[in-house]
Amino acid sequence: MTKTTTATAPVLGIRALNRATLDRQLLLRRSPLSAQAAVEHLVGLQAQEVKPPYHALAARLDGFTPEELSGLLERREAVRIVTMRSTIHLHTADDSLTLRPLVQPARDREINYFRKGLVGVDLDRLAVLARELVEDTPRTMKQLREALHVEWPDADPQSLAIAARCALPLVQVTPRGMWGRSAQVSLTTAEHWLGRPAEPAASADAAVLRYLGAFGPASVKDMQTWSGLTRMRPVFERLRPRLLTFRDENGVELFDLPDAPRPDPDTPAPPRFLPEFDNLLLSHADRTRVMPPATRGRTWQANTFYCPLLVDGFLAGVWRILDGALVIEPFAELTEAEREEVTQEGARMLQVLHRDASYDIRFGTVIP
Template sequence: MSTSAGPVLGVRALNRALIHRQLLAERSTMPPVRAVAHLAGLQAQAPNPPYIGLWTRLADFAVEDLAALVRERKVVRIALMRSTIHLVTDDDCLALRPLLAEMLARTVKGQFGRQVAGLDTDEIAELGAELAEERTLTFAELGALMAQRLPGHDAGALAQTVRNLVPLVQVPPRGLWGHSGQAAHTTVERWLGRGLDPDASLDTYVRRYLAAFGPASVKDMQKWSGLTRLKEAFTRLGPALRTYRDESGTVLYDLAGTRLPDPSEELPARYLPEFDNILLSHADRERIMAAEHRPRVFTSNGIIRATFLIDGFVRGLWRIDRAKDAATLVVEPFVPLARRDVAELTAEGERLLSFAASGTGRHDIRFETVG
């Protein structure tokens, strides 16, 4: 691998590469579990967004396709990249968690260090793991039990500290379509019957990240993962990678031998769920969303709103409003839409309503005024 100046890739070239690798150029026929692995997981703070994320990427996807994987423990919900809940395959769970352990522990120190000051974090982790091995626990239950053993310390901070130090998975019904309520947790070892992968390789996940999000910079992967100092891992891969540059001169890496799509290719309209990783996995998000649109997508309370793509780029928001036996897809464009874009969003929106609001009798679509 050489870091000398490679070919320059413009925004459209990077956009087309990302859209294809995210299975959004055309719906893929790969099985859902393979798609979850290809995407290196889906961000999953709420139960439903991963279902919509797979629906928009896969042909003939049904709710039960993912729900069955959750129940069968082939995919799990666990705190991973950026210390956020992700839906990943069982194998990725066991490999990624040890690779991210240092970052997760650092997050504890930054957010809860004051509340657990004076305590041995190894002791907290050991006690938390012991409790979560005995039975599944909500964080409220875990925190209360921890506070009984470690009096004088905030129960919530104790539970969150355990969450970052001990690999805890959220068990069903959390993660099933339409289910809400507090999540219950147990240890990875108890849920999967296997321990963490002691041979997990960061180099493997550099390649996996590039396969799903590349070409990308070192800082891009650091944004996706929450890790720092990743340049060494990219360097280690040597001839397995090739380099480009973006228009600002930043070095971008990609898997050697990977062909890039035509930047002039036309792309279909797509609806993306809340928290979709395509919006969260690069330091420079211009390849998918203009900077002026970001404040409307990323809210002050940490919600990443559901968006739609026109020609590969975020062009607005969407939501489904429900009333009695009706569901209305509300489309909020950021910019004026061409007539053909409205027609395409309408057709795709009808499919979205059939998937996400199948239990309602009447479906409508309403386009808001650009504002």
């Protein structure tokens, strides 16, 4: 494939990027994929809280039930583990064993932020002791912190626990993360929980290709934002002969898989109710493909994050389930047709995730 210079590469406008990304994210039309296949395709789901992965799949899959995802966790076919951007993600078991080692350099850098609290601590010894503790019995962060502090009484307890979380691939054991049955976070190692030894890290090349398949077209900085990794330019250059190149309206070079979908920019995009922290909104350095500049910062206030609503493929409001009602707050006035589509999509979401409860649907104020 002939190398295309950035100056001559075709331009993809915002709507073209939006529709391509929505298609990869299974948000342009609902997918018949199983929950396990979808989690694998999306390279994991943000999972700081219990409910977001369920809302993420309810928006994306046809025929999804919360019991399907809970079953994966219960059978240890999926786990909740710190990976991308130092946040909890829900991954398939196979991915957890290869993606966590891939992002280990970022976890090592994270430990450096806590060096002042780790003076005199042998980090290799800490990893060995922490592994013994959590593999003996799953521990909460508080229990792990207290046990490590006995060994290093002069160190900062919180820094000790964070260093252990960074050094080891710790998973949250069930029932944490299960729909309607969750519990506090207790941790053990992925190898112990899954009954399998650690595997070699996924290659950086494979990670880039999977990222583009789920989030492309994208720039080098986009991929680094998603993964938390740095110095990925050489990987993209190595892959360049296998990729197509484009540029956005600002001239930034974008890479993509040759056979990946890039729908017509005018393809209809139905409304979607997404969870807080959905990877769609967090996995690009330039988020304008989904978040118009006027909406920047409008999905959070102080330490409270609100669930985003997509209309015509773009962030257009927020929503919450509050006092027995699904409350929807658009950022701008919707047309009558848009309100009807949003209401229908909200009713569907409630039926999928809360079929045994009754909720009103109303437009109102979500953000105080």
